[in-house]
Amino acid sequence: MAPAAAVARSSSVKGAWRPTKIMNMEDLSRDDDFLSHLLVEKLGTGEVPLIVHKMDSSRKLPKADPYDLLQIVRRMISTAKEKSPTLAIRGAVDELLRLNSVKYYLTTLNYDQKQVNAFATHASRYFELYLPGGSIEIAHTSRYSHRTGKPELCILATRPLHPGMVITELKGSMADLTEEEDKELKRTDGRHADGVAIRRDFSVIHSKQMKKNHLFLGPARFVNHDCDHNVELFREGRYITFRVIKMIGVGEEVTAHYGDGYFGENNCHCLCATCEKNGRGGYGPQDLGDDPSESSSGSVQGAGSDVEESEAEEDTNDVNVNERSTRRGVQLRS
Ligand SMILES: [Zn+2]
Numbered sequence: 001m002a003p004a005a006a007v008a009r010s011s012s013v014k015g016a017w018r019p020t021k022i023m024n025m026e027d028l029s030r031d032d033d034f035l036s037h038l039l040v041e042k043l044g045t046g047e048v049p050l051i052v053h054k055m056d057s058s059r060k061l062p063k064a065d066p067y068d069l070l071q072i073v074r075r076m077i078s079t080a081k082e083k084s085p086t087l088a089i090r091g092a093v094d095e096l097l098r099l100n101s102v103k104y105y106l107t108t109l110n111y112d113q114k115q116v117n118a119f120a121t122h123a124s125r126y127f128e129l130y131l132p133g134g135s136i137e138i139a140h141t142s143r144y145s146h147r148t149g150k151p152e153l154c155i156l157a158t159r160p161l162h163p164g165m166v167i168t169e170l171k172g173s174m175a176d177l178t179e180e181e182d183k184e185l186k187r188t189d190g191r192h193a194d195g196v197a198i199r200r201d202f203s204v205i206h207s208k209q210m211k212k213n214h215l216f217l218g219p220a221r222f223v224n225h226d227c228d229h230n231v232e233l234f235r236e237g238r239y240i241t242f243r244v245i246k247m248i249g250v251g252e253e254v255t256a257h258y259g260d261g262y263f264g265e266n267n268c269h270c271l272c273a274t275c276e277k278n279g280r281g282g283y284g285p286q287d288l289g290d291d292p293s294e295s296s297s298g299s300v301q302g303a304g305s306d307v308e309e310s311e312a313e314e315d316t317n318d319v320n321v322n323e324r325s326t327r328r329g330v331q332l333r334s
Contacts (some may be wrong), residue, residue, distance in 0.1 A: 089127050136156065141154040173217055223242065229256050267281050
């Protein structure tokens, strides 16, 4: 053990990190589990804890003191006000990298500088959520609780959002998936004990422009689906954010469109507010006779969506229906 630990220590972060575009699936999944734990779950207040679905819920995460994390965020906010948001984020990530739990994480995994860069870059996405000029916050929704058994996360506007605005503080990191990783995710993604998918954030997206699937993790995945959505996915190089397409008032939920067949054919199992209002989707009469397990798996918002990217001219007919039905969870029970 001792020599390995010594090697690990020598290869761990020495200070400077650089923002990177390069992320791989395995590291991003692991980093996102840890970072969402530190920078969402640990910072959640109120009676209902903020719980993030993990890529691997069996993974043990190093213990961190919520007070330390809160102090980092507080210092980041004052630096952002006094100096600049960029400096503030940089400083917050630097401080995070010095926390014992984070040092332990990076050291145990024997991360090299490139991996530290990716970890730090992904951490910056979470810190951006808390910048004082922000326009959104993470909150709870009980809309899906009767299906998932617990409150889910959602994104609410904290100031009026006008069409055309890009919600820059709500980002997700992308990692390429190899064919094997893609298959592996399909096999294991969101499997519940009874074989019903329970993930409801969209963590795999299909880019028709790049003709492949990408893993997509970070705060941006907390945006839920609505058939009458108010933001669209907006790709900026290697990260993803959203552009507002309809006026969103303070306290209203920010919603995207996961695809036309994401919750069953024509989204017949969709549980969004619009479907509820119109008596459609999972609230429509046609849903009543369905197999309840299928209805459940189809209606919870599973991983994997053919999201229409605003950056590219997309042919919406050019979607892989089989892919989506697998990802959605309807065909996961094998
Ligand atoms: Zn709907």
